[in-house]
Amino acid sequence: MSKAAISISIPQPLVDIEGLTVHFGHADGGRPVVEDVSLIIHPGECVALVGESGSGKSVTARTLLNLAGNGARITARRFRLAGEDAMRFDAARWRRVRGREIGLVMQDALVSLDPLRSIAQEVGEVVTNAGLLRGRREIEERVIDTLARVGIPDPEIRSRQYAHELSGGLRQRALIAAAIAAGPRLVIADEPTTALDATVQKQVIDVLSRRVRDEGVGLLLISHDLAVVAEIADRVHVMRAGKVVESGPTAEVLSRPRHVYTRQLIAAVPSATSRGTRLSSARVDFEAASGSGDEDGQPQPIRIIRDPLPPRPVVSGEVVLDVASIGKRYRRRKGVGGGRETFVALDDVSFTVSTGEVVGLVGESGSGKSTCAKIILGLLKPDTGTVRLLGKPWSDIRESERRALRSKLQYIPQDPLSSFDPRYRVSDIVAENVWGLSRKQTLEHIVWLLDQVGLDSGFLDRYPRTMSGGQRQRVAIARALAAEPALIVCDEPVSALDISIQAQVIDLIGELQSRLRTALLFISHDLGLIHHVADSVLVMKDGRIVERGPVDDVFFHAAHDYTRTLLAAVPGPFAAS
C-alpha cells in the first residue's frame, strides 16, 4: 500500500475544482452548505473527504455528478471533469457523466438496490445506459466479469439473485460492481463501509483499493471513519461546516494534524490508549509531535493528552447478572419452498457481570449478540439454561413476576428515537421510568436527571425528533438512569453518532458509571470502543463465546483465531495491537 507515489506528472486530473460553493434555499440568504472547496483527483489516486454529518462532504461529492439536490446553487471558479469544463454541461451531458465517467457507490446497499430486480439486471442497466454494449450475451459477460472483479464468488449464480438474498458485504460489492461496470475513470464512494462488520469492511476496502492500484481508477472516498481513510486514501481533506479546514497526504494529516478540529477528531477515536480518560477532552500534544521524526520521512505517531475520568470503581464480587449456559434455537425455512432447518442462535453461553463492572460483548452481526441481549432483557425465553438477576431467578419466571425487578435492569438502545413514543416530550419519556413520586417531585427528579446527562430544563418540552442524535441518546441515558438500575445493557449506543458526539456520549456513560457503580453490559462491533470502556470482554461467534478475559489480555494476546481475524480487520493506525 504505497500511497506516496502520487503521479504529479499526469497532466489531466480527473477532477479539478477550485472555489466550489453550494447554496441551498433563497438567493443570498442562508449559509452556503459547501464553501470555497478545491479538489483535485488524479487517475490512480484515492482522495478522502472526512468530516461529520452536515460538514458538506456528501454534497461536495454529489456536485461532481450534478446531483447536489433540488434548489442547489452551484458556483465555482473552476469546475473541470477530465479536462472538460463541467459548468457548460447540459442535462444530456451530465447523464453521460453519471455511470459512464463517474461511478457512485452509496452507503446503504439494501436501499440502493431495487428489490424487484436481480443483481445482473442492476449491474447490466449501467452498462446498457452507458451505451457501450448492445448484445445481450455481451452485457451478460460484462456483468459477470465485473462481479468477479469485485471479488464476488460464483458470479454466475450471484448475478441471478436479488439484493435480499445476499449478505451485507456481497450487497455492497454488488453496488461497487454497478458503479464500475461501465468502466468509469472516477469512482465516488459515499460511506461505503459504514453499516458493515469489521471483517466485511476490510473486504470492501480491499476491493476498492484494488480498483485504484491495479486499474488506475480515481477514487473519492467519503467517510467519517478515520481508520478506513488511513487504510486507503492517498490524500485527505478534512471538512467542517462546509469548509476544508485541512488537507494533505493522509499519513501526514493523521499523524501530525495542524488544525485544531482535525486533532480533536483524531483524538476522539476510542482505543486501548484512551482507557480511563475523557475522549472529548482530548487534544494532540503538538509540542511533542513536532519535535522530531521529520528527517527520515517517517511521521511519528501522534501524542494525545486527555483529562482523566474519575477512577473506576473497584469491581466487587457481588454478581448482578448471572448467565448460565443459555441456548436458543430457531426453526427457519431453507430458501423458497425448501424444508426447515434448525438455526442455533445461542449455544451454551455463560458469563457473569458484577457490580461496577463493564463487560464488553463483541461479535459480528448474526453472531448472537442481539439474541443474547433479548434473553437478558427478558424479552425472549432461552431454550436451555437460566439467567439470574441480583441472585434471583429471572429468565424462567413469568413476566408479571419479573415486573418487580424490571427497574434494576435498564437498556440503552442503538436508535433512541424509535424507542421513544412519537407523541411524547422529553419529560414524558423520562417520567415513564420514574415510579411512585408526586407530580412535582417527578418533575424535579427529571430536571435533575437531565442535568446529570448534560441537558438543561429547556429540553423538558422538546420532542426528540427535533433534537440531534447526541441529545437523543442523552435522553435515553437519563431515562435508563431514572430507574436507578443495577445493570444497564447498552446495545451499540454510539454507533450511529459522529466521532465527536460519540466521544461526548462515551465520556458521559463512563463518568456516570464510575460515580454510580452501575454494571454495564456493553455490546458493540467497535473493538477500539470496547477496549476503551470495558473491563473484560466476551468475543462471540456463531452463537458461542469463543474467547473471554480482561480486555488487555484478549486484545493484546488473542488466543482464538477468530479474535485475531477481528483485530486484524481493524484498519489503519488505530488497530489495537
Added chain:
Amino acid sequence: MTQTFDTTPGTRAEQEVAPARAMRTVRRRIPAGVVASGAFIALLLVAVAAPGLFTNYDPLAGDFLSILKAPDAAHPFGTDRLGRDVFARTVYGARYSLFIGIGATLISVVFGVLLGILAGQKSRLLDETNSRLFDIVSSFPTVLLAMLVVTFLGQGMFNIAVAVGLSGIPKFGRVVRAQTQLVRNADYVTHAHIYGRGHIEIFFRHLLPNVLVAVPVTATVFIGSAILAVSGLSFLGLGPQPPTPEWGVMLAESRDTLRVAWWPGVFPGVAITLTVIAFTVFGNYLQDVFEGRDNS
C-alpha cells in the same frame, strides 16, 4: 465565472410583513380547494345548528298558490310540486344528511376500532375471525346490506345510519388492525415492557393513542361517502320518509316533475355533490398534513 443551477423561486416572501410570514410558516400555503372545502363544511355546520339564519320559510309548509315556481327573488331555488321552498328544504336537509352521515361514521369508527385492535393482537384466532368478518361484510354491496338491515329493523333515520355504519366497519377495522400490529411491534412498546410497565398500562399509554392517530383522517374522508350512501338509500326509499327534507328523499320526490321543473332535483343534488367533495378534499388534506408531520 459563475453558473447557477437554480430551481427555487424568488424572494417574494421577504416583502411580506412579519405576521403574515409567520402564519405561512405555521400553515404552509393551503390549496384553494381545501380552503373552499373547509368554508363549505363550516357553512354546513351553521346550517345544521341554525337553519333559521338562512331562510324564513318552513321546509314542510306547502303553498298551493305557488307550485313548481322557477327560481326567483322570493324563492332562490324555486318551489316543489307541493309549493314548498326548495332552498329552505335544502338548508334543513343538511341537518339530516350530516346527522345520519356522522352517525354512520361513528358506528363504523367505534366497532371498526374495537374489532381492529382485537384483530391486531398476537392471537391468530382473533385476527382470523375478525379479518374474515371484515371480508364478509365488505363483500356485500352497501345497498344490499342496507336493505337487509332495513328489512330486519324497519325504516328510519337511525336504522339507515346503522346500515351505512355497518358497511364502513371493515374500512376502519383494517386500518386499525394494521396500525395496531405496527405499534405493537414498535421499539417504544418493547421498551415500555423493559421498564416494567404492565400490559394494560402499555395499552392505554402507548398502543391506543398511537393507533387512534390513524382514525380521524380516515373518518373525515368516510363522512363524505357515508352521506352519499345515505342519500342513495333515501332515494330508494329505505331511509327517512317524505315529507322529511332529506336530500335523497328530495331527489326521489323531484323525479315525477323533472320534465317540467329541474330545480327541485338539481339543488339537493348539487348539495350532495358539494358536501361529498368538501369532506373528501378536506380529509385528504388532513391526511397529507398528518403524514407530512410524521416524516419531519
